Amino acid sequence: MLALLKMFIKEYIKDVxxxxxxxxxxxxxTGYYFMHHNKEAITEQYPDNRKTLKMADRFRxxxxxxxxxxxxHACTGCTACELACPNGTIKIITKMxxxxxxxxxxxxxxxxxxxxxxTMCNLCIEACPTDAIKMDQTFEHSVxxxxxxxxxxxxxxxxxxxxxx
Amino acid sequence: xxxxELQAALTELQSSLTFEEGGEWLNINAPAENFHELxxxxxxxxxLYFDYLFCQTCVDWKTHLTMVYxxxxxxxxxxxxxxxxxxxxxxxxxxxxxxxxxxxxxxxxVYELFGVNFLNHPDLRKLILPDDWIGYPLRKDYxxxxxxxxx
Amino acid sequence: xxxxxxSTEQGDLVINIGPQHPATHGVLHLVxxxxxxxxxxxxxxLGYIHRSIEKMCESLSYRQFIYVTSRMDYLSSHINNxxxxxxxxxxxxxxxxxxxxxxxxxxxxxxxxASHQLWWGAMAMDIGALTPFFLAFREREMITDIMExxxxxxxxxxxxxxxGIMYDIHPDFxxxxxxxxxxxxxxxxxxxxxxxxxxxxxxxxKGIGILSKEDAISYGCSxxxxxxxxxxxxxxxxxxxxxYDQLKFDEVLATEGDSFARYQVRLVEMHQSMNIIExxxxxxxxxxxxxxxxxxxxxxxGEFYTRIETARGEFGIYIVSEGGTTPYRIKxxxxxxxxxxxxxxxxxxxxxxxxxxIMGTLDLVIPDIDx
Numbered sequence: 001m002l003a004l005l006k007m008f009i010k011e012y013i014k015d016v017x018x019x020x021x022x023x024x025x026x027x028x029x030t031g032y033y034f035m036h037h038n039k040e041a042i043t044e045q046y047p048d049n050r051k052t053l054k055m056a057d058r059f060r061x062x063x064x065x066x067x068x069x070x071x072x073h074a075c076t077g078c079t080a081c082e083l084a085c086p087n088g089t090i091k092i093i094t095k096m097x098x099x100x101x102x103x104x105x106x107x108x109x110x111x112x113x114x115x116x117x118x119t120m121c122n123l124c125i126e127a128c129p130t131d132a133i134k135m136d137q138t139f140e141h142s143v144x145x146x147x148x149x150x151x152x153x154x155x156x157x158x159x160x161x162x163x164x165x
Numbered sequence: 166x167x168x169x170e171l172q173a174a175l176t177e178l179q180s181s182l183t184f185e186e187g188g189e190w191l192n193i194n195a196p197a198e199n200f201h202e203l204x205x206x207x208x209x210x211x212x213l214y215f216d217y218l219f220c221q222t223c224v225d226w227k228t229h230l231t232m233v234y235x236x237x238x239x240x241x242x243x244x245x246x247x248x249x250x251x252x253x254x255x256x257x258x259x260x261x262x263x264x265x266x267x268x269x270x271x272x273x274x275v276y277e278l279f280g281v282n283f284l285n286h287p288d289l290r291k292l293i294l295p296d297d298w299i300g301y302p303l304r305k306d307y308x309x310x311x312x313x314x315x316x
Numbered sequence: 317x318x319x320x321x322x323s324t325e326q327g328d329l330v331i332n333i334g335p336q337h338p339a340t341h342g343v344l345h346l347v348x349x350x351x352x353x354x355x356x357x358x359x360x361x362l363g364y365i366h367r368s369i370e371k372m373c374e375s376l377s378y379r380q381f382i383y384v385t386s387r388m389d390y391l392s393s394h395i396n397n398x399x400x401x402x403x404x405x406x407x408x409x410x411x412x413x414x415x416x417x418x419x420x421x422x423x424x425x426x427x428x429x430a431s432h433q434l435w436w437g438a439m440a441m442d443i444g445a446l447t448p449f450f451l452a453f454r455e456r457e458m459i460t461d462i463m464e465x466x467x468x469x470x471x472x473x474x475x476x477x478x479x480g481i482m483y484d485i486h487p488d489f490x491x492x493x494x495x496x497x498x499x500x501x502x503x504x505x506x507x508x509x510x511x512x513x514x515x516x517x518x519x520x521x522k523g524i525g526i527l528s529k530e531d532a533i534s535y536g537c538s539x540x541x542x543x544x545x546x547x548x549x550x551x552x553x554x555x556x557x558x559x560y561d562q563l564k565f566d567e568v569l570a571t572e573g574d575s576f577a578r579y580q581v582r583l584v585e586m587h588q589s590m591n592i593i594e595x596x597x598x599x600x601x602x603x604x605x606x607x608x609x610x611x612x613x614x615x616x617x618g619e620f621y622t623r624i625e626t627a628r629g630e631f632g633i634y635i636v637s638e639g640g641t642t643p644y645r646i647k648x649x650x651x652x653x654x655x656x657x658x659x660x661x662x663x664x665x666x667x668x669x670x671x672x673x674i675m676g677t678l679d680l681v682i683p684d685i686d687x
Contacts, residue, residue, distance in 0.1 A: 019515035026510045030447055042454055056461075058468035058486070086380035121383040121474045122482065135468065188619060216533050219654075220621070220632050222647040235621065235634070235649075239533055239547065242554065246619075267536030270657040293363035293686065303371055 055137040060120040063090075063113055064136040065153040072161040073154055075132035077108030081124035089117045090124060107160060111153040115141060130164050166212070166243050174213060175245075178206050190244045197249050201259040207236065207247075208264050214238045215245065218265035221272070223279040225304045230256050230279060251281065260286040278303040328356065335364045339442055339672045342682030353667050358660045366686040373646045378404050378478060378613040381643070385633075386472040388650060389684035391434060392626040394427040394463075397476040399624035402557060403633050404478040406622060407615045413604040416480035417558045422493070422596050423467075423475065425589040429500075430459040431627035432582050432589075435679045439579070440511055442676035443520055448511055455503055458496045462489065478613060480606035493597050497590050504586060512583070521576035525662045525674035528573055535661065536654035539629025540581045541678055545573035551625040565592050578677040614641055628652055628679055652684040 033040060046053065055061070067073050077094045095109040125133055133153070143149060166174065168191050172184055175193060185192035195203055207215045220235035234247040249258055260283040262268035272283045273292040280301040283289055291298065300307055329350040335343040343364035349357040369388060373381040382400045386393030398420055405412060437452030460470040466486045467473040475482050511517050527537070532545040542549050550567040552560045568584045570577035615637040623632045629651030636645040655678050662678075663671045 022513045022515045026514055029506055029510050040454070042457060056465040056468070056486075058466070058483075059464060060468040084379070086376050086383060119383060119472070120469065121472075122468065123379065123383070123474075126477070126482065189621065192619075218536055219538075219623075219630065220634055220647065220649040222634060222645075224636055224645045233634070235632075239549070246621075265536065266531070266534040266661075267654050267657055270653060292361075293366050295363070302368060 059137045060122055060135045061138040062115055062136050063133050065133050067155055067158055071158045073132055073158055074130045074161050074164050075108050076160055080127045084123045084127035087117045089114050113151045113153050116149040179203055190246050192246045194248050197251055197258050204261045204264050214240055218267055221268055223275045223281055227305055229253050232258055256281040259284045344682050355663050355666055355668055355671055358663055360656055362686050365683050369687050370646050377641050383474045386474055388687055389626055389681050390471055391431040391681055392427050394423050394473050395624055395626040398424055399622055399631055399633055401476040401478050403620055403622040407620045410479050410607050412480050412607050414601050415603045416605050418596050418600045419481055419485055421558050422593055425592050426459050428627045429586055429589050430456050432586050439676035443673045455500055462492050479609040484605050490597055520673055523574050524670050525575045526573050527662050535658035537658055538651050541578055541655050544570045544577035544581045546571045551623050551630055563592055563595055575674055575677045612641055648687055650684045652680050656680055656685055
């Protein structure tokens with residue numbers, strides 16, 4: 001009987017000791033991070049760090065159409081991106097343009113891009129045969145007026161670069 | 166069991182079953198009558214022992230509905246697909262949720278999205294849609310001009 | 317055969333948890349019948365984030381429908397995309413280049429790691445420990461950075477396309493993954509130190525929420541939830557896809573079926589995922605990243621089913637094709653939906669505080685349940 005009681009007390013003390021030590025172990029780790037918070041902190045001070053903040057090159061922010069210094073782009077208005085888009089984000093309005101030979105040729109009039117519908121899935125960029133559009137790394141898209149989210153990607157008076165079919 | 170062995174074993178179980186050619190797994194067409202008995206046999210016959218219902222759904226074929234049960238056996242590792250043709254105007258089939266408990270939720274989902282009535286189901290209510298919803302959204306002729314955006 | 321449907325008696329308390337409640341990890345609505353503090357019945361009400369993705373996919377082409385699936389189980393979006401791409405490849409019998417296969421598997425395992433890390437933090441927060449959440453997010457940040465650099469997004473990657481992957485890995489990818497593995501191997505010991513051995517945590521987990529093997533199979537549970545009950549259901553082992561049959565890793569099984577077993581299975585799975593990545597990261601073969609596919613994909617007439625092991629369990633995609641460019645009917649078998657159906661069975665008779673802890677170990681993601 002006494003032996004049993006002794007064993008019980010022994011087990012009990014062992015349990016209590018194990019419990020306290022397991023708690024202390026965790027507290028030690030928390031204490032370590034409390035003392036070394038400068039080394040381990042990964043918090044970024046956004047928006048104060050806007051100037052130094054750099055997104056990854058492939059980050060998908062919004063679709064843009066790069067123009068060169070002659071105000072020329074590479075979009076032929078083939079509507080491949082419009083067909084590839086799952087959400088109806090892109091609408092391409094085409095026009096007929098006379099060529100120097102006197103024939104008429106299909107060309108792009110307006111590239112309408114609706115940012116509010118876009119899910120940044122990159123399928124339009126994959127579909128583009130002439131690499132006319134690309135993903136930009138901007139991410140601050142909030143505006144006060146919803147209409148501002150409907151964008152016209154080709155700049156006014158811009159035209160297709162020579163030699164792109 | 167291989168496909169041929171399964172087919173032989175299932176024909177022995179119920180002679181009115183028909184089998185479909187092709188497909189990754191053995192496809193079985195079963196009648197809606199007495200389906201519960203067939204399901205019980207599939208679950209408990211040694212050698213078959215389909216104890217895991219991993220997918221249960223419905224397909225609307227415009228003329229009729231088809232319930233599709235994907236079954237697998239955790240001990241023998243073989244799969245079958247059981248299909249039941251249902252009348253589109255009055256789809257009714259006996260529940261299997263006393264055999265495979267997971268069917269309780271799957272059947273409630275099918276009930277509200279396709280309108281299939283599961284007989285003897287203990288708790289057949291709408292699971293996803295609001296209680297006052299009218300119509301069966303996953304049927305092909307469902308139309309909601311207000312909420313559906315067509316591109 | 318059924319558990320007697322608990323009737324509400326006088327003195328019972330019916331309370332609502334959710335739809336907006338931090339413990340349900342999303343918009344899940346639970347109607348709970350309580351007798352004192354003991355749970356008599358739990359009734360999930362779903363649909364608060366139901367987007368009818370299955371109906372939506374019926375009007376999307378086979379290239380487009382992949383991106384939607386990353387909105388379902390957003391924590392293992394990569395694996396969902398992978399499953400869909402695999403289904404299209406299986407139906408069209410496209411052989412994908414081995415470089416793409418290696419990268420796909422590495423990405424899958426990284427996603428699994430990130431998902432389990434988030435689960436670890438969120439589950440600890442459910443039972444009232446706040447620190448693990450921050451520790452888990454610190455390590456998870458490294459993975460999301462790797463993903464962002466290579467895939468271009470942190471959560472909804474859409475990196476898989478039918479036939480391979482969208483673009484090649486970033487030049488720094490291998491270096492960063494190796495750095496991460498080395499770093500995380502030391503940090504995962506901290507996880508053990510902080511939580512696993514903790515006496516309060518153990519008392520709240522051990523013997524709580526027991527799910528027997530028979531019930532786990534009957535309820536269609538899969539993933540770590542079922543494996544903790546002793547059900548061998550790892551799709552990577554049983555029906556190997558890509559290059560999993562050439563890899564050395566163990567299927568993590570436990571027999572207890574309680575909350576602590578579910579916890580430990582996921583923790584050991586993190587080690588296994590790191591082992592898999594270490595086997596692959598130095599041996600990525602050179603070559604193509606995409607097989608040649610037609611611009612417009614048309615699946616042959618018939619029915620196709622693919623399954624894949626996500627962080628939560630078996631994710632299945634069932635497509636009925638009529639031979640056109642869009643699926644006739646598509647069904648997503650989501651692991652969370654089946655795991656949730658077992659919740660009522662598990663928590664009956666437990667205290668309400670334990671219910672939240674049990675839900676934490678089930679690792680539910682609500683958009684995955686609702687679809």
